Amino acid sequence: MEQKTITQKIFLDDVYKKEHSSVIKDVFFEDGYPVLILGSTIFFPGGGGQSCDLGEIENVPLRDVFEKDNEIFHVLEKTETPFSRGQSILCRLDWARRFDNMQRHCGEHILSGVFSREYGGVNRGFHMGSDYMTIDISLEEKDNGKESDDEIKDPNSSMKTDGINWEIAMRAQDLANEIIWQNKDISIHLFADPENANSLPLRKPADFDEDVSVVLIGEKDDPSDCVACCGTHPHSSSEVGLIKIYKVEKYKGMFRIYFDAGARAMADYNKKHNIVNDLCIRHSAGTEDLMEKISASDTRVRLIRDELNTLRHSVITSRIEETGNILDRLAKGEDPLCKGPFSLKGDILVCRWNDMKTDDLLNIGRPLSEKIKKLLIIVSKKDNTLLFFSDGNVDCSKLVRENAGIYNGKGGGNATSSRAIFPKEDDIDLFIDLAEKHLR
Numbered sequence: 023m024e025q026k027t028i029t030q031k032i033f034l035d036d037v038y039k040k041e042h043s044s045v046i047k048d049v050f051f052e053d054g055y056p057v058l059i060l061g062s063t064i065f066f067p068g069g070g071g072q073s074c075d076l077g078e079i080e081n082v083p084l085r086d087v088f089e090k091d092n093e094i095f096h097v098l099e100k101t102e103t104p105f106s107r108g109q110s111i112l113c114r115l116d117w118a119r120r121f122d123n124m125q126r127h128c129g130e131h132i133l134s135g136v137f138s139r140e141y142g143g144v145n146r147g148f149h150m151g152s153d154y155m156t157i158d159i160s161l162e163e164k165d166n167g168k169e170s171d172d173e174i175k176d177p178n179s180s181m182k183t184d185g186i187n188w189e190i191a192m193r194a195q196d197l198a199n200e201i202i203w204q205n206k207d208i209s210i211h212l213f214a215d216p217e218n219a220n221s222l223p224l225r226k227p228a229d230f231d232e233d234v235s236v237v238l239i240g241e242k243d244d245p246s247d248c249v250a251c252c253g254t255h256p257h258s259s260s261e262v263g264l265i266k267i268y269k270v271e272k273y274k275g276m277f278r279i280y281f282d283a284g285a286r287a288m289a290d291y292n293k294k295h296n297i298v299n300d301l302c303i304r305h306s307a308g309t310e311d312l313m314e315k316i317s318a319s320d321t322r323v324r325l326i327r328d329e330l331n332t333l334r335h336s337v338i339t340s341r342i343e344e345t346g347n348i349l350d351r352l353a354k355g356e357d358p359l360c361k362g363p364f365s366l367k368g369d370i371l372v373c374r375w376n377d378m379k380t381d382d383l384l385n386i387g388r389p390l391s392e393k394i395k396k397l398l399i400i401v402s403k404k405d406n407t408l409l410f411f412s413d414g415n416v417d418c419s420k421l422v423r424e425n426a427g428i429y430n431g432k433g434g435g436n437a438t439s440s441r442a443i444f445p446k447e448d449d450i451d452l453f454i455d456l457a458e459k460h461l462r
């Protein structure tokens with residue numbers, strides 16, 4: 023930079039100006055991108071929790087606008103610059119982005135003002151995210167000693183024990199929306215001396231050593247909010263449109279309020295409305311009886327689950343009995359009469375049930391260990407898993423540990439029961455062949 027230039031901030035005088043002609047005072051590169059310093063600008067450089075404006079300069083998009091050492095840097099979304107010092111240029115503001123920022127930022131002022139005025143809550147943190155905004159409200163005694171939480175005006179006595187609960191948040195939301203719908207004037211007051219700023223009914227005392235900009239919502243003698251702020255604000259509270267609180271949670275001794283304002287709150291309403299509509303169709307319900315129908319459906323699901331559990335236990339019991347009978351015949355040297363899910367591989371009994379999960383199959387095999395002469399293998403085709411059971415004479419764990427890896431299987435267990443999982447279905451039968459040969 024050749025010389026210091028102080029850019030005139032057009033957005034302070036006219037927050038609605040969307041196009042503006044200016045002159046380039048300086049052009050240089052920073053981090054590989056061209057930066058322009060202008061004589062005057064409509065681009066707010068960000069601050070006070072509000073992100074910067076974007077837009078175009080002579081149809082070249084901006085990637086960032088920020089303030090450093092009292093100078094506003096306009097960073098171009100380009101690696102070369104078509105611009106030179108002294109050139110006249112036309113700036114075009116991304117108004118949709120600016121208005122979104124103004125609605126949300128001003129919504130935060132209004133809601134913080136309500137928490138301060140009605141509950142003595144101090145806003146200790148503000149975050150503007152893409153899905154929602156948050157404010158962290160502290161109910162400690164206010165710095166100016168005007169109010170403490172013993173003197174809360176809220177009619178709900180629960181405030182003293184619970185702090186900001188959902189009911190109180192909803193009341194704050196109603197009051198904030200009333201301020202919006204009352205179409206209150208929003209004015210900006212600039213003070214060269216911060217002492218003078220304290221003549222306004224500030225929510226927090228100004229402690230700046232330079233120029234102070236104070237935003238006042240409503241009248242000086244009955245302000246909806248009044249606080250030092252360098253952001254961009256609409257001229258009327260009605261432009262905020264809507265404030266919706268989404269959630270309240272305790273956070274580091276404070277209360278974190280999740281909310282949004284303006285078009286974003288409306289978009290959230292649309293999204294949730296569509297979800298409720300879909301649920302109504304799915305449950306053949308209206309919004310009035312939707313919860314009732316969902317509860318009835320939950321009850322039905324619970325009953326079906328209980329019935330299914332009873333049936334499953336009954337099937338497991340009968341499969342234990344059926345398998346036990348075959349194992350008994352094998353032990354006596356009789357024809358085991360294998361059919362259906364049962365087959366013999368040498369003198370190993372193999373069972374295949376494709377309708378059960380591995381855990382249930384384990385519950386069939388485990389109680390049978392004493393009856394097993396050599397080895398019982400249960401195949402869980404669903405999970406490409408083999409379950410091995412024995413009376414301990416064949417070490418099931420060792421069988422898996424020493425051989426499963428040959429077919430890329432993994433597993434483990436103990437002497438009387440183990441399992442092995444294989445990557446491919448074909449490996450299951452190959453491993454049964456191998457186990458039979460190995461134990462012959």
Ligand SMILES: [Zn+2]
Binds near residue numbers: 070127131237253254
């Ligand atoms: Zn502000």
